[in-house]
Amino acid sequence: MGKFHRILEPGLNLLWPIVDKIKYVQSLKEIAIDVPKQSAITSDNVTLSIDGVLYLRIIDPYLASYGVEDPEFAITQLAQTTMRSELGRISLDKVFRERESLNVSIVHSINKASEAWGITCLRYEIRDIKLPNRVHEAMQMQVEAERKKRAAILESEGVRAADINVAEGKRQARILGSEAEKQEQINKASGEAQAMLAVAEARARGLKLVAGALSLPESNNAASLMVAEQYVSAFNKLARTNNTLILPANAGDVSNLVAQAMSIYSTVTAHNKQVPHGEPIIPEIMSEDPMYKLSLNEKSTTFAGQPVPIEDESLAEYYSDDEERQKALQAQKEKKQQIALEKET
Template identity: 65%
Template sequence: MLSSKPRVLISALTALPFTGLFSTQRSLSYTSRRLASNTVLNFVPQQEAWVIERMGRYLKTLQPGLNILLPIIDSVKYVQPLKEIAMEIPEQSAITLDNVQLTLDGVLYVRIIDPYKASYGVEDPEFAVKQLAQTTMRSEVGKIILDTVFKEREVLNIAIVEAINKAAEPWGIVCLRYEIRDMKMPQKIQEAMQMQVEAERKKRAAILESEGHRDAAINIAEGEKQTCILASEAKMQEQINAANGIAKAILLEAEARQKALNHISKALNEEKGRDAANLLVAEKSVKAFEKLAKENNTLIMPADLSPINSLLIQAMSVYKQLSDTPQSSNVEIKQKK
């Protein structure tokens, strides 16, 4: 008798359809849902949650793997997928803040995080989420102007996700992201925007061209300025160099005159030096008189000619002494040798 009971159970299990053992529904759609059958030994697939009722009342949520249920009184009421689900949001009209009518559609990515709330919190989760996405998108688009819709599409997507998550929290559903897929506008608005874009491009081209001319003029003026500065600096340096040359020449001449005067003063301390100085003065006086005598209309008569005669006599005697001095010195040198 003990061996006959397992055979009856196995035969009862094998009599069930094979597809009914693993029949599950992976969509959020409530109307198209096909529930799994209670086969006593139930195998729940990965990333699915089965909501079980006992005699019409919620009992528990089955996790993936083998689960045992009582026949007849236990039933699989809901099968909720735990994977990320992509939903297409149909086209809808929305009016921006500046009264421009747009037609938008998108894609919504959601996931069930609480199978109990998704089963009992809302009648049709898929329909509810789609309607919520449409109304939220229409509301968020109405808060901004048309240019902002194009420039800040990512910001708009984030705002829609936050609004959906806030409203769908009692349903056990979380919105992961929302993407605006297509955006249409009236033909006249498109033509006006195209004209605006062309005008903006022409404006930028004109600005760039004017900036190019301005930069070129600035560069030319800067070049001329630098040329003038360099020329003035070169002229200033030339004048400085000339002044330095003149100053050095004056200093050298003064040093030479100082050295000459030093030699003259040393020579004047000697007797022969004084005689040489007198000879030099006499020669210059004679030359001066000769120069004046060349003039036809000039006649110079000194008041007293005796000093000149005595000066000439003295100069001739000095010259004779100076001419005799080298001979006597040569004789002395020969005697020393």
């Protein structure tokens, strides 16, 4: 009769007609309620329009029926006021960055207030946030500027990395080039040294063979032939270039020049046999006329164990006729006798 009697549990229940009457029916399922769009002001004085969805459940049917007149309307109004209160504590930037923490704060505030209604708020989700047009345009410009800044930074870093790679590549190329040039010079010097050594060894073997051949009795004819060939070859080379030369009067008399050369060779050979091993040979052949002075260079080398003058530096001049050659031979004999007397004394 207008007084709360009992709560009917799920299942079969008996009611007395006229006496018992079902006043409220509450669902214990989870309920989703749309929170209408409303305006809110952030801590940095930006007005925005925001709405959301509230998920709740009735845990106490008695309190939900007798603790509040309209639980759905009450919880919706509580969600709106709580949302405005929480938004007023944070700035606009944090609204977007900390949306999850904002939802948790709203749920916590609603549960504290709705505890007397027998309702628990499970979660709250912000669905849409609408900004004023001018604020939206400013945020778009800020986003574009930030993206341009990032693009410029990335581009500069790319250019920097490219320059570093190019510089490093040039550095490595120069290092490799210098090492290659160094190795090339080393190889070239080594090759030239080996070539010079091979030429020197070949010349030494050739000189030994020549020295051995000249020691034979029949070597005079071979020596005469070689001198004649070298004489003709020398004139052949002189004819190829424009040169101004002073030649003997009988430059065309090959036999006379060969005879002079063989006479000098015989004198040097005879003197070489008289000089003890190891002493340098420094003979001089002088005529009465100082224009016809024949001397051997002090530089010498060793053929077949005996020092002899170097061939290309030994003779200073050739004599032009037989009379001068005889004078030179006579001067040579006198010089040899003088050397022999000095050794005896």
